[in-house]
Amino acid sequence: NINLAPSFGFDQGYDEYIYLAPAVALYLASLLFRTIRWQVLMRHMRPVKVRRLYPVVVVGYMANNLLPMRLGEVVRSYHIGEREGVSKTAALATIFVERVLDALTLLFFVAVIAVFVPLEGVADFLSDRFGLPWPLLVAAFSVPFLALFGLLMLSALFPRVAAAAAAMVIERLPGRFRSPLSHAAGMFLEGLAPLRDPRTLILLFILSVPIWLLESGLFFMVGFSFGLDDTYDSLGDLAVAQVLVTAIANIGSSIPAAPGSVGLFEFVAREALVAMPMASVDRAVAGGFAAVVHLALVLPVVVLGQVFLWAEHLSLRKLSQTGQEQESASVAGSLGLEDSET
Numbered sequence: 001n002i003n004l005a006p007s008f009g010f011d012q013g014y015d016e017y018i019y020l021a022p023a024v025a026l027y028l029a030s031l032l033f034r035t036i037r038w039q040v041l042m043r044h045m046r047p048v049k050v051r052r053l054y055p056v057v058v059v060g061y062m063a064n065n066l067l068p069m070r071l072g073e074v075v076r077s078y079h080i081g082e083r084e085g086v087s088k089t090a091a092l093a094t095i096f097v098e099r100v101l102d103a104l105t106l107l108f109f110v111a112v113i114a115v116f117v118p119l120e121g122v123a124d125f126l127s128d129r130f131g132l133p134w135p136l137l138v139a140a141f142s143v144p145f146l147a148l149f150g151l152l153m154l155s156a157l158f159p160r161v162a163a164a165a166a167a168m169v170i171e172r173l174p175g176r177f178r179s180p181l182s183h184a185a186g187m188f189l190e191g192l193a194p195l196r197d198p199r200t201l202i203l204l205f206i207l208s209v210p211i212w213l214l215e216s217g218l219f220f221m222v223g224f225s226f227g228l229d230d231t232y233d234s235l236g237d238l239a240v241a242q243v244l245v246t247a248i249a250n251i252g253s254s255i256p257a258a259p260g261s262v263g264l265f266e267f268v269a270r271e272a273l274v275a276m277p278m279a280s281v282d283r284a285v286a287g288g289f290a291a292v293v294h295l296a297l298v299l300p301v302v303v304l305g306q307v308f309l310w311a312e313h314l315s316l317r318k319l320s321q322t323g324q325e326q327e328s329a330s331v332a333g334s335l336g337l338e339d340s341e342t
Contacts, residue, residue, distance in 0.1 A: 016224060016225045017225050017292075018225075019221045019222060019224045019225045020221070020222065020225065020292075020296055022221050023217070023218040023221035023222050023296050024218070024296055024300045026214045026215070026217035026218050026221065027214065027215060027218045027296065027297060027300070027301075028300065028304075029214050030210070030211050030212070030214035030215045030218075031054070031057055031058060031061070031301075032050070032054065033207055033210045033211045033214065034057055034098070034211055035050050035053045035054045035057045036050060036207055037098065037101075037204060037207040037208065037211065038053060038057060038094065038095075038098065039053055040194065040200065040203060040204060040207065041094040041097060041098065041191075041194050041204065042080075042086065042091065042094055043194075044193050044194060045086045045087065045090055045091075045190070045191075046084055046085070046086050048080075048084050048086075052083070052084070053080070055308040055311075055312075056076060056079050056080050056083065057076070058301055058304050058305045058308055059075065059076065059079060059305045059308055059309060059316075059319075060072045060073065060075055060076025060079065060095075061301045061305065062301050062302050062304075062305025062306065062316065063075040063076070063305070063316055063319075063320060065298045065301060065302055066302065066316065067320060071320060073092065073095045073096075073099075074092065074320070075316070075319055075320050076091075076095060077089070077091040077092040077095060078319065079319060087187045087190065087191070088187075089183075089184045089187035089188050089191070090187045090188065090190045090191035091191065092188070092191065093187070093188045093189075093190070093191025093192055094191045094194075096152075096191075097152060097191070097192065097194075097195065097204075100145055100148050100149050100152060101204055101205065101208050102208065102211070102212070102250070103145035103251060103254065104145060104146070104149055104205075104208075105205065105208040105209060105211070105212055106212060106246070106247040106250055106251055107141075107142055107145065107146075107247070107251070109212065109243055109244075109246075109247050110244065110247050110248070113240060113243065113244055117240060117244075117277065117278070118277060119244075119277070121275065121277045122244070122248075122272070122275045122276065122277060123137070123138065125271070125274070125275035126248070126271060126272070126275055141251050141252070152192055152195060153195055155189060155192055156189075156192040156193065156194075156195035156196050157195070157196055159189045159192075162189055163185060163186065163189060166182075166185040167182065167185075170182055170185065212243075212246065212247075213243075215246055215250075215297075216239075216242050216243045216246040218293065218296055218297065219242040219243075219245055219246050219293055220238065220239055220242040222289060222292055222293050222296060223238055223242060223289065225292065226285055226288060226289045226292075227285075228279075228281065228289070231279045231280070231281060232278055232279045233278070233279070237278040237279065238278075238279075240278065241273070241276040241278050241279070244272065244276065245269055245272045245273050245276070248268060248269075248272040249265055249268045249269035249272055249290070252264075252268035252272070253265040253268050253269075265290070265294050266287065266290040266291055266294055267290075269286075269289075269290035269293060269294070270283065270286045270287045270289070270290040271286075273286040273289060273290065274286050
């Protein structure tokens with residue numbers, strides 16, 4: 001039986017929350033790199049300055065933290081479409097590419113660390129907690145993203161074939177859906193255009209590395225608040241462990257569920273930290289660590305996103321309702337794919 005309710009361990013005396021300030025700063029810096037990467041993904045549609053994109057990214061992440069089923073992605077694509085006049089469906093396709101790149105980057109981190117750090121114990125531990133054999137667990141976390149990336153690459157490299165395949169499916173639907181879905185499919189394929197350029201693809205992967213290293217930095221800094229720097233033999237071991245926890249927690253909680261993946265993220269992060277081979281961390285302390293990390297990831301973005309919305313005289317409710325109403329017909333086909341993202 002798995003106890004999903006975290007034991008926060010706040011009574012352990014780890015109250016040095018001064019480290020939360022640099023932790024949050026690192027995360028906001030990671031959002032800046034996300035903005036730069038998104039700018040690269042959208043420059044074939046319209047060049048947009050980073051200072052105009054950054055608020056849209058923050059608002060999108062705020063919406064993801066407050067709305068279920070990752071509807072923040074729809075909010076972000078609608079918001080950028082209204083602000084910059086780009087295709088909302090093509091923008092949604094670029095966001096979908098972002099999510100796949102994120103998963104592949106995290107899998108890359110795990111693979112590189114596995115060369116130097118024996119992770120059999122982690123795999124066995126997580127296998128026991130999830131009730132799946134570890135090879136099946138590894139496959140469940142990796143194969144879908146690798147397959148999705150392959151499908152996106154094929155669609156980008158052979159757009160006519162992809163369009164024809166989409167048309168075959170659309171033709172089987174009622175007549176009133178065919179025209180908007182055909183248009184949406186075309187716009188979605190337009191959003192995949194950057195994947196055709198090898199130099200752009202390499203740049204996207206390069207930009208993905210600091211995104212997740214900076215977010216791992218948030219985990220690392222929060223670890224000081226819980227005394228993990230004393231638990232591990234060296235800061236290097238702590239840093240490696242936090243990169244692994246970041247990767248496992250984000251991949252493991254990628255299933256669209258509660259707003260902000262509340263509950264699932266804490267559970268996966270807690271179990272991943274307990275399973276690390278470099279040190280023995282009490283589950284109560286790990287639960288508190290996971291809860292504070294998630295709070296540091298969610299709360300500052302919600303506050304900053306609300307500030308950006310106020311500056312534009314907008315509200316999240318109005319933005320999400322209007323976006324869903326105006327885009328429901330044109331992106332219906334795309335949303336079916338979006339449910340599989342990271």
